[in-house]
Amino acid sequence: MELLRIDCLGKELRLEASMAGWQQLFWDNTVVAIKEASSDNQGSYTHEFELVMQTTHQEEPSKIKISLTVDLNWQPFLLNYQLFHGQQLLTEGSRNTKDIEQQVPAKPIEIQRKLSFVGLASLGFKLLKSAKVIKVVLAGASIAAYSWLFSFQFALALIACLVFHEYGHIKAMKHFGMKTKGIYLIPLMGGLAMSDEKINTRWQDVVISIMGPCFGLLMSVIALLAYWLTGESFFAGLAAFNALLNLFNLLPILPLDGGHILKSISFSMNSVAGLIACIAGAAIGVFLSYSFGLALLGFMLLIGSLEIIFEWKTRHQSHLLPLDLYGQIFSAAWYFLTVGALIAIIWYLAGSGDEILGLPLKILQS
Numbered sequence: 001m002e003l004l005r006i007d008c009l010g011k012e013l014r015l016e017a018s019m020a021g022w023q024q025l026f027w028d029n030t031v032v033a034i035k036e037a038s039s040d041n042q043g044s045y046t047h048e049f050e051l052v053m054q055t056t057h058q059e060e061p062s063k064i065k066i067s068l069t070v071d072l073n074w075q076p077f078l079l080n081y082q083l084f085h086g087q088q089l090l091t092e093g094s095r096n097t098k099d100i101e102q103q104v105p106a107k108p109i110e111i112q113r114k115l116s117f118v119g120l121a122s123l124g125f126k127l128l129k130s131a132k133v134i135k136v137v138l139a140g141a142s143i144a145a146y147s148w149l150f151s152f153q154f155a156l157a158l159i160a161c162l163v164f165h166e167y168g169h170i171k172a173m174k175h176f177g178m179k180t181k182g183i184y185l186i187p188l189m190g191g192l193a194m195s196d197e198k199i200n201t202r203w204q205d206v207v208i209s210i211m212g213p214c215f216g217l218l219m220s221v222i223a224l225l226a227y228w229l230t231g232e233s234f235f236a237g238l239a240a241f242n243a244l245l246n247l248f249n250l251l252p253i254l255p256l257d258g259g260h261i262l263k264s265i266s267f268s269m270n271s272v273a274g275l276i277a278c279i280a281g282a283a284i285g286v287f288l289s290y291s292f293g294l295a296l297l298g299f300m301l302l303i304g305s306l307e308i309i310f311e312w313k314t315r316h317q318s319h320l321l322p323l324d325l326y327g328q329i330f331s332a333a334w335y336f337l338t339v340g341a342l343i344a345i346i347w348y349l350a351g352s353g354d355e356i357l358g359l360p361l362k363i364l365q366s
Contacts, residue, residue, distance in 0.1 A: 001200070001319040002103065003079055006091060008066065009051065013083070015070065018319075025068060027051065033068075044071045075268075076324040100200050100321045101176060154237065161219045161242040165249075168215030169193035172208040201321040202264040206331045209260040213338055216246035220345050236357055240349040244360040247342040250335070251300045252282075261335050268322035285336075293365050 004015040008027060017023040023035035025047045033047035047068045064085065071080040077100065082092040144155075166183040170193050173180050181194040193212070199205055223239035226232070250258035282301065289298030323331060343364075350361035 001100075001321060003072075003100075004070070004081060004095060005103070006081075006083065006093075008083060008090070009064070009085075013068070015047075015068070015081075017072070023047070023070075025049070027066075032066075042072045042074050044069065046070075075322060076326075077321055097201060097203065097321060097324075101204055103200060104197075154234070157234075157238050158241065161216065161238065161245070164219045165212045165216040165246060166193040168211040168213070169208055171215075172211040173197075175207070176204050199320065202268050202323045203321075203327055203331075205260050205264045205320065206323070206327075206334075209257040209264075210331075210334060210338065212257055213246045213250050213342070216242060216249070217338060217341055217345075220246070220342070224345060224349075233354060233357070236349050236352065236354070240346055240357050240360045243342045243345040244363065247339065247346070247364075250339050250342070253300065253303065258335070261331065264320075264323060265328050265331050265335075268324075268328055295365055 001016065001018060002014060003017050004013075006013050011028040012026075014026040014029075015023065016026070017035075023033075023045070024031055025033040027049070032049040032051075035045060035047070047070070049066055051064045051066055052062070067084045069082045069084070073079075077097050079095045080092075081094070083090045163183060170180050170183065173193070173195050176199070178195050178197040178199075181196060183193055199208065220239045220243040223235045223242065227235035227239060249256050250261070252258045252262040254260065254263065286298045286302045289295070289301055346360045346364070350358040352358075
């Protein structure tokens with residue numbers, strides 16, 4: 001991940017590093033210093049290198065000694081730095097999590113590729129994806145699919161719920177200053193909120209991922225209130241099925257929102273104790289699911305948690321800044337409260353005696 005980018009003698013000096021302990025220092029996109037991976041992956045460290053400078057054609061090139069001292073702490077993230085030219089201090093400063101969130105990483109050098117059928121197909125797909133007409137086509141196909149399964153009126157209401165869910169993702173992206181490309185509806189699969197920009201921290205991943213289900217939860221609550229006020233079973237069905245869709249979206253399976261959330265939490269745990277806590281939390285979730293008769297939910301939770309645990313060793317390879325301890329606890333609480341609220345809505349409406357309203361709970365118990 002990119003930790004620092006500053007000016008050094010008129011050219012860019014960039015520091016990239018990972019929690020595995022390695023650090024690479026670039027000056028004008030050329031590697032000038034490397035720190036190999038080690039168990040001592042934070043604290044104070046100095047990068048030293050020489051630059052060959054030539055002022056005029058007549059003069060001999062001169063060597064300039066440059067040193068960058070960094071004091072790095074991962075959780076909570078804080079980087080203090082000092083840049084020296086010999087003994088002269090050129091600049092100093094510090095960076096925290098907010099700075100990492102707002103930065104735009106340096107773009108890698110693009111490699112020119114020869115024209116090929118695969119390249120043309122990829123370009124055509126990108127052009128098609130960016131066209132507004134594809135959004136209309138996908139929306140129409142989604143309405144047709146849901147109308148075939150339910151009714152036209154219920155399909156329109158369900159599409160509204162999906163759009164509201166995806167708008168939650170869009171709202172979170174804009175909160176972090178990211179440019180968005182809008183919402184695409186996928187028939188029988190839900191929707192997709194798109195952005196060309198990449199995230200820099202695990203906290204951004206958690207917030208963007210969970211805001212969709214949170215907006216979906218809000219939509220179910222609104223539909224439930226409408227049911228209480230009008231007595232129309234249409235609103236009750238909308239609340240139940242929308243809650244079910246958002247609940248499945250929170251399963252800890254990638255690329256679902258829940259997979260991104262739990263992966264960000266578990267991959268931010270840098271110790272074995274953190275992994276044990278993650279396993280214990282997953283085991284409790286599976287136990288509670290089976291205790292309440294939610295067999296399908298428990299099974300999917302087990303599979304998804306095992307997938308994340310098996311990938312835990314690769315956490316150091318990520319370019320994303322990890323969550324600190326507070327962020328891990330807050331994210332986990334936010335996730336389980338949202339899951340609990342969605343299950344509560346499904347459970348409540350299943351107790352009404354209506355066979356259709358009981359279908360979401362039967363699906364979870366299957």
